[in-house]
Amino acid sequence: MSKSLEELSSASALSSFISSHSACIVTFSATWCGPCQASRPALEELAKRSASIPIALIYEHNLQAEGLAAYNVRAFPTHVMFGQGEEMERVVGANMQGIEAMMAKAPVGMPATGGATLGGSGGIQLTPEQARLQRLAALGAAAENTEVKSTEDIVMKDAATAAADESPASKEDGPDAMDTTTTDEAASDTPTVDPTTTCNEQALKTLTEEMGFSLLRAQKGLLYSHKNTVEAAIEWLTAHQDDLDIDAPIDRTICAPATPMSYKCNTCGKVLSSLANLELHANKTGHSDFEESTENAPVLTPEQKAAKIAEIKDLLKKKRAERLAAEQVDEIERERLRRLDGANMRMTKEQHEIEQRKRDAYLRQKEKQAFAKERARIKAELEKDKLERQANKGKLKSKLGVEGYHPDAIQYDVDPTISALPAAGRVEDVVATGSEQKKPKVASATKIGEYIDKVSSYRAGGDGGKCLKVLLAYIGNVVDHPDEAKYRTINMDNKVFKTKVKGLIGAKQLLLAVGFEPSKTNADALELAEEADAALLTETKTKLQAALERYG
Numbered sequence: 001m002s003k004s005l006e007e008l009s010s011a012s013a014l015s016s017f018i019s020s021h022s023a024c025i026v027t028f029s030a031t032w033c034g035p036c037q038a039s040r041p042a043l044e045e046l047a048k049r050s051a052s053i054p055i056a057l058i059y060e061h062n063l064q065a066e067g068l069a070a071y072n073v074r075a076f077p078t079h080v081m082f083g084q085g086e087e088m089e090r091v092v093g094a095n096m097q098g099i100e101a102m103m104a105k106a107p108v109g110m111p112a113t114g115g116a117t118l119g120g121s122g123g124i125q126l127t128p129e130q131a132r133l134q135r136l137a138a139l140g141a142a143a144e145n146t147e148v149k150s151t152e153d154i155v156m157k158d159a160a161t162a163a164a165d166e167s168p169a170s171k172e173d174g175p176d177a178m179d180t181t182t183t184d185e186a187a188s189d190t191p192t193v194d195p196t197t198t199c200n201e202q203a204l205k206t207l208t209e210e211m212g213f214s215l216l217r218a219q220k221g222l223l224y225s226h227k228n229t230v231e232a233a234i235e236w237l238t239a240h241q242d243d244l245d246i247d248a249p250i251d252r253t254i255c256a257p258a259t260p261m262s263y264k265c266n267t268c269g270k271v272l273s274s275l276a277n278l279e280l281h282a283n284k285t286g287h288s289d290f291e292e293s294t295e296n297a298p299v300l301t302p303e304q305k306a307a308k309i310a311e312i313k314d315l316l317k318k319k320r321a322e323r324l325a326a327e328q329v330d331e332i333e334r335e336r337l338r339r340l341d342g343a344n345m346r347m348t349k350e351q352h353e354i355e356q357r358k359r360d361a362y363l364r365q366k367e368k369q370a371f372a373k374e375r376a377r378i379k380a381e382l383e384k385d386k387l388e389r390q391a392n393k394g395k396l397k398s399k400l401g402v403e404g405y406h407p408d409a410i411q412y413d414v415d416p417t418i419s420a421l422p423a424a425g426r427v428e429d430v431v432a433t434g435s436e437q438k439k440p441k442v443a444s445a446t447k448i449g450e451y452i453d454k455v456s457s458y459r460a461g462g463d464g465g466k467c468l469k470v471l472l473a474y475i476g477n478v479v480d481h482p483d484e485a486k487y488r489t490i491n492m493d494n495k496v497f498k499t500k501v502k503g504l505i506g507a508k509q510l511l512l513a514v515g516f517e518p519s520k521t522n523a524d525a526l527e528l529a530e531e532a533d534a535a536l537l538t539e540t541k542t543k544l545q546a547a548l549e550r551y552g
Contacts, residue, residue, distance in 0.1 A: 035290050470497075
């Protein structure tokens with residue numbers, strides 16, 4: 001019955017395969033190996049044709065380095081024949097003829113099952129003499145009669161001796177004359193090997209003379225146990241003494257395998273002398289189908305060697321030049337990309353700087369326009385006041401409202417310590433009428449609405465709205481948190497007060513009117529007086545909220 005090539009996937013599966021067959025072949029292969037892949041179809045066909053010896057294949061990644069070292073695998077593919085769990089022979093390379101020759105060397109009549117464990121006795125420790133007597137008892141021989149040989153054994157020994165000395169010519173006259181003739185004709189030019197010559201002579205003498213085995217059985221025990229020792233031979237004979245072919249003659253016409261001398265490329269037919277030349281040829285041509293060959297590689301003359309060396313040098317020089325040219329091209333391309341990236345970065349940075357300068361210029365221009373507009377408005381107001389005073393003998397027209405005197409224009413109180421107006425038209429809270437200077441006015445709770453209107457009149461840049469928000473925060477915190485001391489003090493030295501409150505007329509007077517007063521301990525702070533009117537603070541908060549809504 002034909003069998004297919006069995007593929008193993010682990011080291012344990014390999015061990016089980018070897019132990020479960022008395023004779024088998026294992027091919028150690030690799031997925032990346034070209035000769036392995038090329039020779040696999042032929043190996044599968046050989047496995048189908050092999051009726052007695054199963055063939056299995058295992059890849060190197062399933063064994064790892066430890067498994068490969070355990071089986072002494074150093075090249076791929078490697079074909080190893082095992083018998084009774086021990087290595088018998090191996091073939092390295094994709095050599096199908098070598099594998100077939102190795103299979104032909106498997107001894108005829110080798111049992112399909114393995115022998116018993118050497119010295120196995122159910123776990124009971126026996127002395128060597130007891131073990132010897134037990135083995136002899138299993139063979140049906142009494143311990144005291146070990147030195148006496150039976151007539152049957154003597155006859156079998158003589159028959160085996162005669163068979164061993166029989167020449168090939170005498171075999172042709174026997175019943176198997178036709179088969180042996182064909183075999184002899186096929187192997188006439190091929191050297192043969194007598195397997196019995198490998199038997200341990202001392203062990204053979206012990207088995208035949210001291211233990212009473214026939215020569216044929218002793219030789220089979222030593223050969224088929226594959227250990228060539230007395231103990232192994234007795235174990236094998238104990239296990240196979242009842243086999244029908246136990247007394248069949250040993251096949252002595254096993255052909256000696258031809259020694260591979262070189263490697264041959266099956267693609268182009270070139271013969272290569274070494275693995276190094278094989279790898280060089282494979283790299284150069286891309287061929288992957290190789291096998292071992294018995295042909296001798298042609299010997300090169302000194303002139304041919306020199307030409308070959310020169311060719312190799314030229315090839316290496318060409319390869320080196322190509323590599324340098326490729327590296328130069330890569331370097332130029334990398335430099336081009338680096339410069340391009342640098343140019344893009346510079347362009348992006350310059351564009352960002354240009355846009356930032358444009359934004360800054362736009363803001364400066366807008367600020368100048370707002371400043372010029374406010375300055376023109378203030379000049380127009382001043383000119384209007386001047387003309388009105390000239391027409392009314394230094395006085396401005398006024399209106400009498402519900403809350404008292406309301407001039408048509410803003411009345412500026414000028415502090416004697418202030419010599420000029422600020423650039424943006426902001427002044428301190430002093431009043432000036434004509435050329436006459438008056439004393440600073442005292443903040444009054446009745447003028448809170450007037451103070452809020454003065455602050456709301458600042459439209460340039462939204463300064464009035466910003467000041468209203470700050471004042472609402474100061475007073476709102478006091479109203480919402482009357483017991484927290486931190487809201488009862490205003491720091492006039494911080495940035496918010498200086499930029500949004502201090503320069504606007506009416507802002508500070510509003511704070512003084514609702515109950516804040518200069519601090520006695522800090523000249524740059526205002527503190528809320530203990531007697532401040534909470535109802536007035538709440539009313540002022542409401543007015544500030546309304547003014548802020550109107551301001552928009």
